Amino acid sequence: MSVIIQVNHLSKYYKELKAVDDISFTVNQGDIYGFLGQNGAGKSTTIRMLLTLIEPTNGHIELFGMDLKKHRKDILRQIGAVIERPDLYKYLTAYECLSLFARMSGIRANKQQLMAQLEQVGLQERAQSKVKTFSQGMKQRLGISVALVHDPQLIILDEPTNGLDPQGIADIRNLILQLSKQQGKTILISSHLLYEIEMTANRMIIIDKGKKIAEGSVKELFDPSSMLIQVSFANTAEVAVQLQHSKWKDLIKTQEQNNIVFQMDEQQVPALTADLVNMGAAITALQPQHSLEAYFLALTTANRHVDTFTN
Ligand SMILES: Nc1ncnc2c1ncn2[C@@H]1O[C@H](COP(=O)(O)OP(=O)(O)OP(=O)(O)O)[C@@H](O)[C@H]1O
Numbered sequence: 244m245s246v247i248i249q250v251n252h253l254s255k256y257y258k259e260l261k262a263v264d265d266i267s268f269t270v271n272q273g274d275i276y277g278f279l280g281q282n283g284a285g286k287s288t289t290i291r292m293l294l295t296l297i298e299p300t301n302g303h304i305e306l307f308g309m310d311l312k313k314h315r316k317d318i319l320r321q322i323g324a325v326i327e328r329p330d331l332y333k334y335l336t337a338y339e340c341l342s343l344f345a346r347m348s349g350i351r352a353n354k355q356q357l358m359a360q361l362e363q364v365g366l367q368e369r370a371q372s373k374v375k376t377f378s379q380g381m382k383q384r385l386g387i388s389v390a391l392v393h394d395p396q397l398i399i400l401d402e403p404t405n406g407l408d409p410q411g412i413a414d415i416r417n418l419i420l421q422l423s424k425q426q427g428k429t430i431l432i433s434s435h436l437l438y439e440i441e442m443t444a445n446r447m448i449i450i451d452k453g454k455k456i457a458e459g460s461v462k463e464l465f466d467p468s469s470m471l472i473q474v475s476f477a478n479t480a481e482v483a484v485q486l487q488h489s490k491w492k493d494l495i496k497t498q499e500q501n502n503i504v505f506q507m508d509e510q511q512v513p514a515l516t517a518d519l520v521n522m523g524a525a526i527t528a529l530q531p532q533h534s535l536e537a538y539f540l541a542l543t544t545a546n547r548h549v550d551t552f553t554n
Contacts, residue, residue, distance in 0.1 A: 245271070245272045245308070246269055246270070246271055246272070246305075246308065247270050247271060247272050247274070247306065247307060247396070247397055247429045248268070248269065248270035248276075248293065248304075248305075248306055248397070248431065249269055249304070249305040249306075250266065250267055250268050250269075250289075250293075250302065250303075250304050250305075251267050251302060251303045251304075252265050252266075252267055252301060252302045252303065253265070253266050253267065253289065253292065253299055253301070253302030253303070253304065254266075254299065254300045254301040254302055254453075255285075255288050255289075255292060255297065255299055255300050255453075256300045261452075261453045262285050262288045262453050263285040263288050263289050263292070263299075263450075263453045264285075264452070264453035264454045265301075265302075265454070265455075266285075266289065266448075266450060266453070266454065266455045267455070268448045268455070268458055270429060270431060270446070271429075271446075272396075272427075272429055273423065273427055273429055274429055274430070274444075274445055274446050275419060275420075275423050275430045275432065275443050275444045275445055275446075276429075276430065276431045276432070276444060276445075276446050276447065276448070277432060277433075277434065277439075277440030277443065277444030277446070277447035277448070277461065278290075278431060278432065278433035278434070278440075278447070278448055278450070279433075279434060279435070279436075279437060279440045279447055279448065279449045279450070280433075280435065280449060280450040280451055281435055281451065282435055283452075284435075284450045284451050284452065284453070285450050285452070285453040286401065286402075286433040286435075286450065287326070287401055287402075287433070288453075289450075290324075290326060290399055290401050290431075290433060291326070292304065293306070293311075293399065293431075294319070294322070294324055294326070294399065295311065295315055295319065296326075306318045306321075306322070306397070307321060307396070307397075320393070320395075321395050321396045321397060322395050322396075322397045322398075322399060323387075323390035323391050323392075323393065323395035323397070323398045323399070324390055324398070324399040324400070324401075325383070325386045325387055325390050325399075325400050325401065325403060326399070326400075326401040327401070328379075328382070328383070328386075328406070329382055329383065329385065329386025329389065331374045331382060331385060331386065331389070332374060333373065333374045333375035334373060334374075334375065335373065335374060336370065336371050336372060336373055336374070337361060337366050337369055337370050337371075337372060337374060337377070337385050338357060338358070338361065338370040338371060340374055340385065340389070341357050341360060341361060341385070341388055341389060341392065342357055344389045344392055345357065345392045345393075348392055348393045350392055350393055352392070358370060360388050360391065360392065361385075361388060363388065363391070363418075363421075364384040364385065364387055364388045364418060365384060365414065365418070366381065366384060366385060366388065369381065378408075378411065379406055379407055379408075379411060380407045380408065380410065380411025380412075380414055380415065381411075383403060383404075383407065383411065383415060384414060384415070384418060387400070387403070387415075387418065391422075395428075396428065396429060397428070397429045397430075397431070398422065398428050398429070398430045398431070399430075399431045399432075400419070400430065400431070400432045400433070401433050402433055402434060402435070403415050403419075403432060404416070404434065404436075404439060412439075416439070416442055416443055419432060419443050420443060432444065440461070441461060441465065444461050445460060445461055445462075446458075446459065446460050446461060447459070447460075447461050447464065469506060470506070470507060470508065470509045470512075470531055470532065471496065471504055471505070471506055471531070471532050472504065472505045472506075472507060472512060472515070472529065472530070472531045472532075473502050473503075473504045473528075473529070473530045473531075473532070474502060474503055474504075474505065474515075474516075474519065474524075474526060474528070474529050474530075475501050475502040475526070475527045475528040475529070475530075476501065476502065476503070476524055476525055476526060476527060477525035477527055478523075478524065478525050479498070479499075479500060479501055479502065479503065481523070481524075482503070482519065482522060482523075482524045483498055483503065485522040485523075485524075486503070486522075489518060489522070491505065491515060491518065494506055494507045494511075501527075502528075509531065512529075512531060516529065
C-alpha cells in the first residue's frame with residue numbers, strides 16, 4: 244500500500260494564533276480520509292497548505308512520495324480539489340462549463356468523454372441546462388466533476404456537504420463512495436460533522452484548535468469496546484472504595500464527586516450494574532456514550548457555551 248500524503252509536524256501561525264499546531268498524519272492509497280474538526284479547528288488551513296495556497300510556518304509535506312516544495316507542479320497535476328463553493332459560469336450549460344475547464348487544463352476530451360464525466364456525478368440529464376438553474380448540490384457535483392476532469396489520483400474536498408439539503412448531502416456521500424470503490428481514487432474530505440465522516444471515511448483525524456486529538460481507522464475509533472459509561476451515585480465515595488477490590492477497578496476512567504466513568508464493552512454493562520447494586524451503590528443515573536461521540540459532544544457543547552456568551 245503506498246503512501247499518498249505524509250504530513251510531518253506541520254504548523255501554521257498567524258501572529259500568536261496557532262491555526263495549525265504541529266500535526267502529523269498519513270493518507271494511504273485508496274483511503275477515504277476524514278478530516279474532522281469544529282469550525283476554526285484548522286481544517287481549511289491544512290488543506291490550503293497541501294495545495295500550496297499558503298506557506299507552512301513549520302513542518303514537512305510529501306505527496307506521492309515527493310517533497311511538495313521541490314515538486315509542486317508534478318504533485319498538483321495529480322490532485323483535484325474543491326475547497327470553496329465552486330464558482331462556475333452560471334450562463335453556461337453544465338456541458339459547456341466542463342468542456343471549458345477541460346480545455347483550460349489542457350485536456351482534450353470529446354463529447355462522449357465529457358458526457359461520461361457528467362454521468363459520473365449524476366448530471367447527464369442536465370448537461371444542457373444552464374448552471375444558474377442548478378441547486379447548490381448540483382453545483383457542488385459539477386464542481387467535483389470539474390476537479391476530476393484531469394483524472395487526478397487524489398481528490399481533496401473541503402466541507403463538500405456544507406449548506407446542502409439532505410438529498411444533496413446523500414448525493415455527495417454516494418459520489419465519494421463511488422469514486423473510491425469504482426475508481427480507486429484516494430479522497431481527503433473535511434467536515435465538522437462526526438456523522439458525515441463516520442458514513443464515508445475508512446480512516447480519520449480529529450483536530451481541535453489546530454492540534455491533533457485522535458487519528459486512526461474509523462472502525463477502531465468507533466470500537467464498541469470503548470464505550471464510556473458514566474454512572475452517578477448518591478454515595479460515590481463508598482462505592483469507589485468497594486470498586487478498588489473488584490474486577491471493575493481497571494475499567495475506571497475518571498472519578499468525580501458524584502459519578503464514576505467506566506470504559507468498557509457495551510455488553511458488560513448489565514454485569515456492572517448488578518455488581519454495583521450488590522455493593523450497596525445508590526445509583527441515580529447511568530449514561531452510556533460512545534467515547535468519540537462523548538468527546539465530540541463535549542467539544543461542541545463547550546463551543547456552544549462560548550457562542551452564547553460572545554454573541
Ligand atoms: N489568513 C488568516 N489570518 C488570520 N487568521 C486566520 C487566517 N486564516 C485562518 N485563520 C484562523 O485560523 C484558525 C483556523 O481556521 P480554518 O479556516 O483552518 O478552520 P476550519 O477548521 O477550516 O474551520 P471552518 O470550517 O470554519 O473554515 C481560525 O481561528 C481562523 O480564524
